[in-house]
Amino acid sequence: MAYDLPLIWQSPDWPQLHADHQRIQEVLSRARRAQGIVEGRLALVGYEHRLTLEAEAWSQDALATAAIEGERYDLAAVRSSIERRLGVGEQDGPSAPRHVEGLLDIMQDAVTGSREPLTHQRLHGWQAALFPTGYSGMRRISVGAYRTHREPMQIVSGAQGREKVHYVAPPSDRLPVEMEAFVTWFNGTTGKDPLVTAALAHVWFETVHPFEDGNGRVGRALIDLVLAREMGPSSRLIRTSQRLLEERKAYYDELEAAQHGSADVTRWVLWFLEQVRVSCERATSTIDATLAKARFWTEHQDPDITARQRKVLNVLLDAGPGGFTGGMSTRKYESIGATSRATASRELQQLEELGFLRRVGAGRSTRYYIAIDGWGPESEGGTDATADGSVA
Missing domain, CATH: 1.10.3290.10 (Fido-like domain)
Structure with a gap:
């Protein structure tokens, strides 16, 4: 892999690489x-x-x-x-x-x-x-x-x-x-x-x-x-x-x-x-991550979910594995979906029952993660989400 590049200003053979490097x-x-x-x-x-x-x-x-x-x-x-x-x-x-x-x-x-x-x-x-x-x-x-x-x-x-x-x-x-x-x-x-x-x-x-x-x-x-x-x-x-x-x-x-x-x-x-x-x-x-997202929607194309639920799922999918720190909580869902606490809790449970999400923890520590292997809390290390669903 010899490169002989004659830049006259500096030297007759600048820059160069050693062919046997x-x-x-x-x-x-x-x-x-x-x-x-x-x-x-x-x-x-x-x-x-x-x-x-x-x-x-x-x-x-x-x-x-x-x-x-x-x-x-x-x-x-x-x-x-x-x-x-x-x-x-x-x-x-x-x-x-x-x-x-x-x-x-x-x-x-x-x-x-x-x-x-x-x-x-x-x-x-x-x-x-x-x-x-x-x-x-x-x-x-x-x-x-x-x-x-x-x-x-x-x-x-x-x-x-x-x-x-x-x-x-x-x-x-x-x-x-x-x-x-x-x-x-x-x-x-x-x-x-x-x-x-x-x-x-x-x-x-x-x-x-x-x-x-x-x-x-x-x-x-x-x-x-x-x-x-x-x-x-x-x-x-x-x-x-x-x-x-x-x-x-x-x-x-x-x-x-x-x-x-x-x-x-x-x-x-x-x-x-x-x-x-x-x-x-x-x-x-x-x-x-794009391939995983496409497979996810292919596998979950039949269940009837609301536009708000789909928006939240896409936020999680767009963040990628480990990209949504702390998972999805009721409070985050309430903010992203612009809805009440009760509706947020009910719709998250529905998404879990339909197989879209996986739940981790209980009570106030309950968090939901997208139901894709390797996208759970063990892969975290990314960024949290803002109220409009963008990644901060």
Whole structure:
């Protein structure tokens, strides 16, 4: 597995991996196995359910890639835009602002156009979509073009006046040759291992840092593109940006370490592959929960229950195994179902008698759990529910 990536600015052979690095092979094998399990599970999911899974994963990953940069998007607006794009769900939520739609445009193009060559114009279009007004905050920036300013491009953190410089990118006059080398390499990676390619593409792009702003989001879209080459739209379920957000400090630390010192980026690739493995394992858990929910309703499609009872059952099912801490109590049912204590108690007992729920405890300690093996109190560790049935 030899990767010779000629980034002229830093060294004739940066970045590189040792072809005989056994550790990479071991970690890569684990990540690939986890990815294979995701694809195997997906084969059991119907088309409509798969689209629903993709919509939710895409929504969460869009929020995550923005949050890594300190931006907060409205989930309802993001979700409704994605539902309209995929033709699933209610599709009647609020509209997203132009810059949010721009990010979704990038993520969509990366996946649906994964087989198309990467070009400078395509990268310029991605970056421009993030800044439709030509401004980043209050600052006017170059949009739809690589940076040209003479000042050094620095990656900094900390309060004004006490900034810490983590990295200085190559000067603007080097960008034509740097980006030409990158694009040429990227288009020649088809057929090589996509997980390693994604790791190398991301660290290379972030090291060159070709734009005045938006480099992180564009660089993570490149990860999406590489994974989609192999998995297609189902690659959205991997949610790499969500994992990178969870490990945000380590993510930045590992990128910084790869951008300094020797030309060997093995440490970064190992770290990245581990994050993909975790993301794949979580995707499998999500798919398993979806399959369990579908089986549950198939097995319980005959009994006549109220809309309120169905709503509460869906809250429990959506939370997944261990996702609804403390089980369903009469008080929680009363709040979620907007009903009286007596009605809540009676309807919970009915759901138990019909086999929808299992009861644990007695008296004030009575709790109900969805009647799916492995979804009882022993699997708890998730989150509680709010009065509207959402997960807090």
